[in-house]
Amino acid sequence: MSVVIETTIGDITVDLFTEERPISCLNFIKLCKIKYYNYNLFHTIERGFIAQTGDPTGVGNGGSSIWGEIDGPGKRFFEAENLPKIYHASAGLLSLVSAGKNLIGSQFFFTLAPNLSSLDGIHCVIGEVVEGHEVLRKINEAIVDENFRPFQDIRITHTVILEDPFPDPRNFLMPSRSPSPTPQRLQNGRIAADEDIDDTDGKTTAELQEMLAEREAKARATILEIVGDLPDAEMAPPENVLFVCKLNPVTTDDDLEIIFSRFGKVKTCEVIRDRKTGDSLQYAFVEFEDQKACEAAYFKMDNVLIDDRRIHVDFSQSVAKVKWRGKGRGVEGSLKIMNLITYANREKRSERRMAKEMKTTEKNINR
Numbered sequence: 001m002s003v004v005i006e007t008t009i010g011d012i013t014v015d016l017f018t019e020e021r022p023i024s025c026l027n028f029i030k031l032c033k034i035k036y037y038n039y040n041l042f043h044t045i046e047r048g049f050i051a052q053t054g055d056p057t058g059v060g061n062g063g064s065s066i067w068g069e070i071d072g073p074g075k076r077f078f079e080a081e082n083l084p085k086i087y088h089a090s091a092g093l094l095s096l097v098s099a100g101k102n103l104i105g106s107q108f109f110f111t112l113a114p115n116l117s118s119l120d121g122i123h124c125v126i127g128e129v130v131e132g133h134e135v136l137r138k139i140n141e142a143i144v145d146e147n148f149r150p151f152q153d154i155r156i157t158h159t160v161i162l163e164d165p166f167p168d169p170r171n172f173l174m175p176s177r178s179p180s181p182t183p184q185r186l187q188n189g190r191i192a193a194d195e196d197i198d199d200t201d202g203k204t205t206a207e208l209q210e211m212l213a214e215r216e217a218k219a220r221a222t223i224l225e226i227v228g229d230l231p232d233a234e235m236a237p238p239e240n241v242l243f244v245c246k247l248n249p250v251t252t253d254d255d256l257e258i259i260f261s262r263f264g265k266v267k268t269c270e271v272i273r274d275r276k277t278g279d280s281l282q283y284a285f286v287e288f289e290d291q292k293a294c295e296a297a298y299f300k301m302d303n304v305l306i307d308d309r310r311i312h313v314d315f316s317q318s319v320a321k322v323k324w325r326g327k328g329r330g331v332e333g334s335l336k337i338m339n340l341i342t343y344a345n346r347e348k349r350s351e352r353r354m355a356k357e358m359k360t361t362e363k364n365i366n367r
Helices: 022-033 066-071 133-140 205-226 253-263 291-301 335-366
Strands: 002-007 010-016 044-046 050-053 093-098 103-111 124-131 156-161 241-245 266-273 280-288 312-315
Touching (some): 010 022, 010 133, 022 066, 022 093, 022 124, 050 133, 103 124, 124 133, 241 291, 253 266, 253 280, 253 291, 291 312
Antiparallel strands (some): 002 010, 010 124, 044 050, 050 103, 093 103, 093 124, 266 280
């Protein structure tokens, strides 16, 4: 027996444990049937723990069972089943929230992580997600405040009963259509689910450039992680390593070490060479003992002339040095430094193109 819970960020299909939890499932199904959960806010989202909803007020302390809706506030809660025992053992379980002493109303939560044993014996598991785990992952990533309330609303928009195995309670009335949202149901929201958030608003040009650079760096790191060349996209590059490119093929390790050592003690310095021919690939890594020396070299050495070539110096934007084989043995993999080599190659192509254009211009003038 399944229920589809449509939300503002996607649909979640839940299979209910109607045989193990008949009373609790009946309560949940009938509440869905009267559209009780429409426009309910996910008012509590704790990353790696739970995402809770089911309170029409959006505050977190409201809600009623189906019998409370039919017969009045005196039946707001009912006593749920506790046997057979069903544990909060995996992510994607749907569990009804207990108000204490196994008393259940309308609120429920999805588990966002496995092995949540602290919830066992307190709340009542009634189903599991069979489709829509990617929606749960989106919910898990929601930005929340210190009280775990999302800044941007995530709401249930509709519920669909695929099959109802239970007879309707006495005096049960099902609406002929889905009701429109009332101001009371929407009053505790923050940023509407369909409202675009402009995270560039109010930022200076420098702040925007920094934000874009950070996004691009994260995107590159994620690509490296996907292809298996980077252990973790969040791994930061070393802060004491410089990447030096556009070198003259005749420039050696010792040459660079002597030049860069005036800024501080150089721990290692290597011009990366072709494994077969031994020819310089015209880029190198220079590793300093401390970060301050590295920063000083970065500010002073960019565009400096070495062996008749103006070099380019930048902080290493990769984690290649994490798996550096050591002096004379190069680095593991080429993708780790792909973005930097691409930059160097692009500069070379630009120089060649400019030289070609200059020659063409000279020919035209001579004509």
